[in-house]
Structures are given as structure tokens and as C-alpha cells.
Amino acid sequence: MTTPADPAPPAERRVPEAVHRRRWAILGALMLSLLIVVLDNSILNVAIKTISTPEPTGLGATQSELEWAINAYTLVFAGLLFTAGLLGDRVGRKKVLLIGLAVFGVGSALAAESGSPVQLIAFRAVMGLGAAFVMPATLAVLMNVFERDEQPKAIGIWAGGVGLAIAIGPITGGVLLDHFWWGSVFLVNVPIVVIALALMVWLVPDSRDPNPGRIDPIGVVMSVIGLVLLVYGIIKGGQLADFTDVTVLSTSGAGLLVLVAFVVHEKRSDHPSIDVTYFKNKVFSAAIGAIALVFFALMGVTFFSVFYTQSVRGYTPLETGLLMLPLAAAQLIFAPRARLVVDRFGYKATTTGGMAILALMLAAFAGLEADTPIWILEVLFFLMGTGMAHIMTPTSVVIMQALPREKAGSASALSNTFRQVGGALGIAVLGSVLSTAYRNGIEDKLPPAARHEAGESIEATLGFAAKLGARGDALVGPANDAFLHAMHVTAFWGAGVAAIGAVIVAVFLPGRTPAPEREPKDTELVSADH
Numbered sequence: 001m002t003t004p005a006d007p008a009p010p011a012e013r014r015v016p017e018a019v020h021r022r023r024w025a026i027l028g029a030l031m032l033s034l035l036i037v038v039l040d041n042s043i044l045n046v047a048i049k050t051i052s053t054p055e056p057t058g059l060g061a062t063q064s065e066l067e068w069a070i071n072a073y074t075l076v077f078a079g080l081l082f083t084a085g086l087l088g089d090r091v092g093r094k095k096v097l098l099i100g101l102a103v104f105g106v107g108s109a110l111a112a113e114s115g116s117p118v119q120l121i122a123f124r125a126v127m128g129l130g131a132a133f134v135m136p137a138t139l140a141v142l143m144n145v146f147e148r149d150e151q152p153k154a155i156g157i158w159a160g161g162v163g164l165a166i167a168i169g170p171i172t173g174g175v176l177l178d179h180f181w182w183g184s185v186f187l188v189n190v191p192i193v194v195i196a197l198a199l200m201v202w203l204v205p206d207s208r209d210p211n212p213g214r215i216d217p218i219g220v221v222m223s224v225i226g227l228v229l230l231v232y233g234i235i236k237g238g239q240l241a242d243f244t245d246v247t248v249l250s251t252s253g254a255g256l257l258v259l260v261a262f263v264v265h266e267k268r269s270d271h272p273s274i275d276v277t278y279f280k281n282k283v284f285s286a287a288i289g290a291i292a293l294v295f296f297a298l299m300g301v302t303f304f305s306v307f308y309t310q311s312v313r314g315y316t317p318l319e320t321g322l323l324m325l326p327l328a329a330a331q332l333i334f335a336p337r338a339r340l341v342v343d344r345f346g347y348k349a350t351t352t353g354g355m356a357i358l359a360l361m362l363a364a365f366a367g368l369e370a371d372t373p374i375w376i377l378e379v380l381f382f383l384m385g386t387g388m389a390h391i392m393t394p395t396s397v398v399i400m401q402a403l404p405r406e407k408a409g410s411a412s413a414l415s416n417t418f419r420q421v422g423g424a425l426g427i428a429v430l431g432s433v434l435s436t437a438y439r440n441g442i443e444d445k446l447p448p449a450a451r452h453e454a455g456e457s458i459e460a461t462l463g464f465a466a467k468l469g470a471r472g473d474a475l476v477g478p479a480n481d482a483f484l485h486a487m488h489v490t491a492f493w494g495a496g497v498a499a500i501g502a503v504i505v506a507v508f509l510p511g512r513t514p515a516p517e518r519e520p521k522d523t524e525l526v527s528a529d530h
Contacts, residue, residue: 014147019145019205020145020147022203023145023146023150023154025203026141026145026203026204026205027142027145027146027154027157027158028199029196029199029200029203029204030138030141030142030158030204031138031157031158031161032192032195032196032199033097033101033134033138033196033200034134034135034138034158034161034162034165035161035164035165035192036104036189036192036193036196037104037131037134037135038162038165038166038169039165039168039169039172040108040127040131040169040185040186040189041070041073041169042165042166042167042168042169042170042173043169043170043172043173043176043185043188044069044070044173044185045070045169045170045173045306046169046170046173046174046177046185046317046318046320046321047173047177047182047185048066048070050177050182051066051069051117051120051182052066057181057182058182059114059116059117059120059182060117061117061120065117065118065120065121066117067235068121069117069120069121069124070124071235072121072122072124072125072128073124073125073127073128073131074128074231074235074420074423074424075125075128075228075231075232075235076125076128076129076132077128077129077131077132077135077420078227078228078231078417078420078421078424079132079224079227079228079231080128080129080132080133080224081132081135081136081227081413081416081417081420082223082224082227082274082410082413082414082417083132083220083223083224083413084096084100084132084133084135084136084137084413085136085137085140085410085411085412085413085414085416086220086274086410086413087133088133088136088137088140088208089140089208089410090208090215091208092206092207092208093137093140093141093144093206093207093208094137094141094200094204094205094206094207095206096133096137097133097134097137097138097141097200097204098197098200098201099130099133100130100131100132100133100134100137101130101134101193101196101197101200102130102193102197103126103127103129103130103133104127104130104131104134104189104193105130105189105190105193105194105197106126106130107123107124107125107126107127107128107129107130108127108186108187108189108190108193109186109187109190110123110126111123111124111126111127111183111186112183112184112185112186112187112190113183114183127186135412135416136412136413136416137412138158138412139155139158139396139400139411139412139415139416140207140411140412141204141207142154142155142158143400143411143412144205144207145204145205148401151397151400151401152339152342152393152394152397153336153339155393155396155397155400156335156336156337156338156339156389156393157335157336158396159331159335159338159389159392159393159396160331160332160333160334160335160336160389162331162392163327163328163330163331163332163335163385163388163389163392164328164331164332166302166324166327166328167321167324167325167327167328167329168321168328169321170317170318170320170321170324171318171321171322171324171325172185172188172321173185173317173321174316174317174318174319174320174321174322175318176188177317177318178318214271215271216266216269216271216272218265219262219265219266219269219272219274222258222259222261222262222265223259223262225255225258226255226256226257226258226259226261226262227255227259227417227421228255229251229252229254229255229258230251230252230255230256230259230421231255231420231421231424232251232252232255233247233248233249233250233251233252233253233254233255234252234421234424234425234428234429235424235428236248236251237252237428237429237432240432242432243429243432263276274410274414278402278403281402282508283398283402283508283509283510284398284399284402284403285508286504286505286507286508286509287394287395287396287398287399287402287505287509288395288399288414288415288418289418289501289504290351290355290391290395290501290504290505290509291391291392291395291396291399291415291418291419291422292418292419292421292422292425293422293497293498293500293501293504294355294358294388294391294392294422294498294501295419295420295422295423295426296422296423296425296426296429296430296494296497297358297359297362297426297430297494297495297497297498297501298358298384298388298423298426299422299423299424299426299427299430300426300427300429300430300431300490300493300494301362301365301384301430301490301491301494302324303426303427303430303431303434304430304431304434304486304487304490304491305324305365305377306320307457307458307459307483307487308368308483308484308487309323309377311458311459311462311480311483312370312458312480312483312484313370313374323374323377323378323381324381325381326378326379326381326382326385327381327382327384327385327388328385329382329385330381330382330383330384330385330386330388330389331385331388331389331392333389334385334386334389334390335389335392335393336393337389338350338389338390338392338393338394339393339394339397341390342393342394342397346510346511347394347398347505347509347510347511348505348506348509348510348511349511350390350394351390351391351394351395351505351509352502352505352506352509353387353390354386354387354388354389354390354391354394355387355391355498355499355501355502355505356387356499356502357383357384357386357387357390358384358387358388358391358498358501359495359496359498359499359501359502360383360495361380361383361384361387362384362491362492362494362495362498363491363492363495364380364491365380365487365488365491365494366487366488366491366492366495368484368487368488369484370480370484391501391505394509395505396415398509399411399414399415400412400415426494426497429493430490430493430494433486433489433490433493434486434487434489434490435456435457435486436486437485437486437489437490438455438457438458438482438483438485438486439455439456441478441481441482441483441485441486442454442455442461442478442479442482443455445475445478445479445482446461446464446475450464458479458480458482458483461475461479461482462475462476462479465479
């Protein structure tokens with residue numbers, strides 16, 4: 001026991017003094033690398049319409065090619081996240097971060113110069129490869145440059161940065177497309193990558209697991225195959241709006257089987273890639289499940305809100321981006337402060353409250369109509385961001401502090417993998433709910449020969465109406481009505497998923513975690529570090 005006058009024992013500080021002094025500058029450099037990876041996906045959403053325009057304005061990409069330009073990135077990213085986290089723990093997180101950034105920068109430059117949709121899809125996959133190595137490494141480095149008591153604050157700022165990137169992406173994309181050609185949305189990454197690489201080399205210390213054990217090649221390969229098959233099946237189901245299709249069932253089923261086999265293999269292995277017994281910790285599992293459910297609901301809703309603002313309300317891509325700002329502002333304001341709420345009320349109350357707010361706001365989308373005052377949408381976005389900030393920060397802290405510091409890369413990769421799979425599922429499942437409900441509402445208003453193609457989405461119907469000239473004007477009202485009904489149905493589905501998340505965190509997350517329980521772990525880590 002130490003008296004209040006005593007200095008803290010030197011063993012308690014595990015971060016070298018030189019690193020500790022520049023920790024906030026290091027966090028800034030990490031945020032920059034994180035920013036471009038997250039920013040890029042949200043930028044692309046705005047550029048989709050332009051890329052689909054025939055040359056020379058765009059590439060003349062079909063709906064299917066556009067989806068694969070997004071999905072090629074997601075597929076490679078989700079498939080390799082876990083492996084990248086393991087590699088960072090083993091060979092050094094700084095090295096992995098630098099390689100990932102360089103690959104991402106090269107992929108961005110090549111994507112900007114794509115001459116065809118097929119080339120764009122291939123280079124987007126290269127960008128996904130780089131991003132997979134960047135994302136888990138940023139959080140893993142953060143865990144190794146901050147002391148345990150400062151980690152919640154740092155993770156809060158990190159989570160706020162993710163929210164900021166998601167929102168400024170569409171604004172940046174809108175500005176670039178107003179002044180430059182479509183490739184500028186990718187080329188803008190290159191100078192940022194160069195600055196981030198210079199800052200990384202200068203500021204960020206390298207860290208790795210001192211006792212990594214032997215490599216588990218079978219486990220690594222199984223995790224990649226299982227995740228790629230599962231995510232591919234999910235994406236395909238969303239594209240076809242039919243999850244009973246043979247291709248969908250066989251690929252996602254095979255993916256699940258491989259992942260089950262991976263878990264069995266890891267349990268039996270004497271040198272596993274991931275210690276699956278971590279999932280026996282109900283708090284850890286509930287936190288990871290909550291992150292997946294939040295992104296399921298969020299990605300599905302942002303997907304349909306873009307169509308609502310642009311197709312129904314007639315806003316430009318740039319204006320749509322600006323309308324999303326309250327979502328980011330709330331995350332930026334509240335994510336770094338969420339730890340104070342946790343200190344006051346505990347993890348359970350904070351995250352359950354956040355999930356409940358998110359569920360209510362998603363349900364409120366069912367009240368939006370074509371003439372609803374736009375400030376109501378802004379309030380919904382701000383409250384959604386507030387709810388998310390009080391979920392993402394506490395659950396990220398729980399996940400990262402549940403595993404030893406040496407395994408920070410694996411913990412971050414697991415969290416990011418569940419987030420990616422949850423987001424992909426959200427877009428696929430809620431996207432297919434939206435398109436099925438829309439098709440059912442519009443089909444009888446369309447001529448039989450045009451029902452299949454023109455009934456695919458509100459954009460397809462409005463495109464068909466434009467071709468008909470004055471005769472097509474009669475389709476605009478029914479298209480808006482059908483879309484609004486479909487959006488209301490989808491919003492309730494999203495709210496239901498968020499409500500399930502609220503129940504999970506209310507049951508399994510702890511109230512306040514007493515500090516003494518963590519002390520033994522800290523001292524064990526000290527001895528492991530030396």
C-alpha cells in the first residue's frame with residue numbers, strides 16, 4: 001500500500017517516458033491514417049452517381065459494377081483484418097502500419113487513373129488490402145503508448161475521429177466532384193498518405209508481442225477463407241435481395257462452416273492465432289456483439305438516408321454531405337467525453353442508454369415524409385451520433401482492456417472484423433428489405449415490360465420516368481410514396497436490431513468496474529513487458 005504522499009511505484013508506468021511525452025502527437029498521427037481509410041469509403045458513396053455516367057464524365061459502370069467497386073474493398077478488408085492484426089502483434093505494429101499506408105496510397109493513385117470499371121474494382125481491392133493493415137494497427141499502437149488510466153480518453157478521441165471521417169467524406173467528395181473529375185476522390189488520398197507516412201516514421205514507436213509463439217498458418221488461412229466466403233454470401237444476398245438463393249446459401253454457409261472449423265482448430269492448437277477462450281468472457285463477447293449490431297443498424301440507415309435526401313428531397317451530393325454533419329458533430333463532441341459518463345454511471349447504464357437512443361432515432365425515421373421540415377432530420381442525426389458515441393467508446397475500451405496489451409493488435413482486429421461483418425450485413429439485409437418493399441409498392445404502377453429493371457430502386461424508376469419525357473412525370477409521385485413506405489419498414493427493422501443490442505449490453509456489461517480488480521492484471525503485464 002502507498003500513502004497519498006508517496007510517489008507512484010516506477011513499475012506501474014509501462015510506457016517509456018520519451019513516448020509518454022509525445023503520446024498526444026502520436027495519437028494525432030494515428031488519427032490521420034485512420035481518417036483516410038474511413039474517409040475513402042464515405043467519399044465513394046457520393047461519387048457513385050458520377051462513376052456510373054458514361055465516358056468521358058464517368059466510367060459508364062453498371063449497377064453491379066458499382067456495387068463491386070464498393071464490395072471488392074469490403075471483401076479484402078474484412079477477410080484480412082484479423083490476419084493483419086496478428087501480423088502487427090508479431091512483426092511490429094509500426095512496420096505493418098507503414099506497409100499498409102503505402103499500399104493504400106498506391107491503390108488510391110491507380111484507382112484514380114482507372115480506364116474501366118474492371119480496373120477500378122481491382123484497384124479498390126488493393127486499397128482494401130492496405131486498409132486492413134492500417135485499421136487494427138492504429139488502435140493497437142494507441143494501447144501501447146497510453147497508460148491504462150488514459151486509454152478510455154484516447155479511445156474516445158479515436159472513436160470521435162471515425163465519426164468525423166464518416167461525415168466529412170461526403171462533403172469532401174461533393175466539393176471535389178464540383179471542381180474536378182471523378183478520379184479526384186481517390187487521388188486526394190495520396191498527399192495525405194505521404195504526410196501520414198512521414199509522421200509515422202518520425203513519431204510512432206514500434207511495439208510487438210514479446211512472446212508471440214509459433215505461427216499458426218492453418219488458422220490464419222481458415223480465418224481468411226471463412227470471412228471472405230461469409231461476407232461474399234452476405235453481399236450477394238443483398239444484391240439479389242434474396243437470401244434463399246443457392247449461391248448465397250452455399251457461400252455464406254460454407255463461410256460459417258470454415259469459421260466453426262477455425263474455432264475448433266484454435267481450441268485444440270497449442271499455438272492458436274487467437275485464444276478463443278476470450279469469448280467465454282461474457283463482457284468481452286457482449287461488447288463485440290454490440291459493435292456489430294450498431295454498425296448493422298447504422299450502415300443500413302445511412303444507405304437509405306442518402307436516397308431519401310437526394311432522390312426524394314432533391315438535395316445535391318454536397319448538400320447531402322452537409323446534412324450528415326450533425327451525426328459527426330455529436331460523435332466528435334461526446335465520444336471523448338463518454339468515459340466521464342461511464343465513470344459516473346458505469347458501462348451498463350451508459351451503453352444501454354446509447355443503444356436505446358439509437359433505437360428510438362431509427363424508429364423516428366419511420367415518421368419522415370417528403371415534406372417533413374429538414375431540421376427534424378438534423379435533430380435525428382445529432383441524437384443518433386450522441387447515442388453512438390456512448391456505445392462505441394465504452395465498448396471499445398471494454399474490448400481493448402479485456403485482452404493483455406501484447407495482444408492489442410488481435411483485440412483491435414477482432415473488434416474491426418465484427419464491425420465490418422455487421423456493417424456488410426446491415427447494408428445487405430436492410431438494403432434488400434428496402435428494395436423488396438420498394439418493388440412491391442411500385443410494380444403495379446410500371447408497365448409490365450419495365451417492371452424488373454425500373455422497379456429495382458427509386459433511382460431506376462426516376463431514370464425510366466426521365467426517358468419517357470412528359471409521360472414519365474406521373475411516375476415521380478408514386479415512386480416517392482413507394483420509397484417512403486419502404487424506408488419506414490426498413491427503419492423499424494434497424495430499430496429492432498438496435499433494441500436487441502440494448503438488451504444484450506443491459507444483461508451482460510458490468511455496472512462500474514472496480515479498479516482493484518484490474519490491478520493484478522497490470523502488474524502481470526509489467527512483468528511480461530520486461
